[in-house]
Amino acid sequence: MRSPTRRLLPAGHAFLVLAGALVLAAFLNARGMHKTAAEQPAGAPRDIALTLTAGLAGVSGFVGLDEPRRALKSALGRAGDDTISSRVSFAQARRRPPDTASAAARPVFSPAHPLRLYLTGDSLLYDPEKEILERVQGVGAIEAVGPGVDTHAATGLAQPLVFNWFEYLPKQAASLRPNLVVLGFGGNDGQPLFGDGGGQAFGTPEWSAEYARRVGGVMDDFAAAGAKVMWVGLPIVRDPELSARFQLMNRIYAAQAARRPGQVYFLDVYGRFADARGRYADYLKDSSGQLALMRKPDGIHYELAGAKLVTDEVIAHLGRLVSLRAS
Numbered sequence: 001m002r003s004p005t006r007r008l009l010p011a012g013h014a015f016l017v018l019a020g021a022l023v024l025a026a027f028l029n030a031r032g033m034h035k036t037a038a039e040q041p042a043g044a045p046r047d048i049a050l051t052l053t054a055g056l057a058g059v060s061g062f063v064g065l066d067e068p069r070r071a072l073k074s075a076l077g078r079a080g081d082d083t084i085s086s087r088v089s090f091a092q093a094r095r096r097p098p099d100t101a102s103a104a105a106r107p108v109f110s111p112a113h114p115l116r117l118y119l120t121g122d123s124l125l126y127d128p129e130k131e132i133l134e135r136v137q138g139v140g141a142i143e144a145v146g147p148g149v150d151t152h153a154a155t156g157l158a159q160p161l162v163f164n165w166f167e168y169l170p171k172q173a174a175s176l177r178p179n180l181v182v183l184g185f186g187g188n189d190g191q192p193l194f195g196d197g198g199g200q201a202f203g204t205p206e207w208s209a210e211y212a213r214r215v216g217g218v219m220d221d222f223a224a225a226g227a228k229v230m231w232v233g234l235p236i237v238r239d240p241e242l243s244a245r246f247q248l249m250n251r252i253y254a255a256q257a258a259r260r261p262g263q264v265y266f267l268d269v270y271g272r273f274a275d276a277r278g279r280y281a282d283y284l285k286d287s288s289g290q291l292a293l294m295r296k297p298d299g300i301h302y303e304l305a306g307a308k309l310v311t312d313e314v315i316a317h318l319g320r321l322v323s324l325r326a327s
Contacts, residue, residue: 118178120181121151186233208248223263280299
């Protein structure tokens, strides 16, 4: 007796089943896909991905297909994983007239009362702040707080959808209670602004005004938490167009710091990484007078020698904001 033969699905039917499964999976995971799209670098691919996944997420939420993912995330204690926030808001305290007398006073720190130092910012400061962290470990009057170097690559103040510093930093300030914050942004900010109050094209007066509001708001949030701020500026870079963008942002940082004397100090390192003619250079003299490679192959980030140079500048200017005593 012959065994029954198996019926094989035509290739077209198999393709339809597979396609249906992929579409169902896309709807079930739509919120996660939309969050992933928001975290991509700015550009046409990100815009297209955001548009497509926003539609998926909308339909998925309307018919309830996102509920299994939501329930699973909640059960794992990760209910906020898919949340995308574009809020750009600051402490109410910044609306009060600043106490210029207390801001100008330089608090004194010692081993018995160490300075609580918080290091944060974008990827440009990752290597310099690692070097700062190592340098201050033997200084009894300084205690680093937080997760060591709290930098986040490919983020900034232009795109809170990617990483919302405006919500993150006040929480860090409240939990870590720093006395001094060394930070810097801008490496990823030479683009249109997104989030609340955004929409402006880079380089326009409207862009400068909104970006200045964001910069000043970050400064004021730390002031409201009782911390002084050293804002590390952007260096000259290999790409002349990007250097010009960095110069515009540096002028905004400097202007906002100048409005908060004694509270915020702008550390200008742009010219420090230029050669004798004011041009970009991969190699410059280090603190010992030896020629050293300062920049990574991208012509933006710092090599170890460059990180050490930034650290030298930070340490040299701490006295602008605080006083340190050996005992």
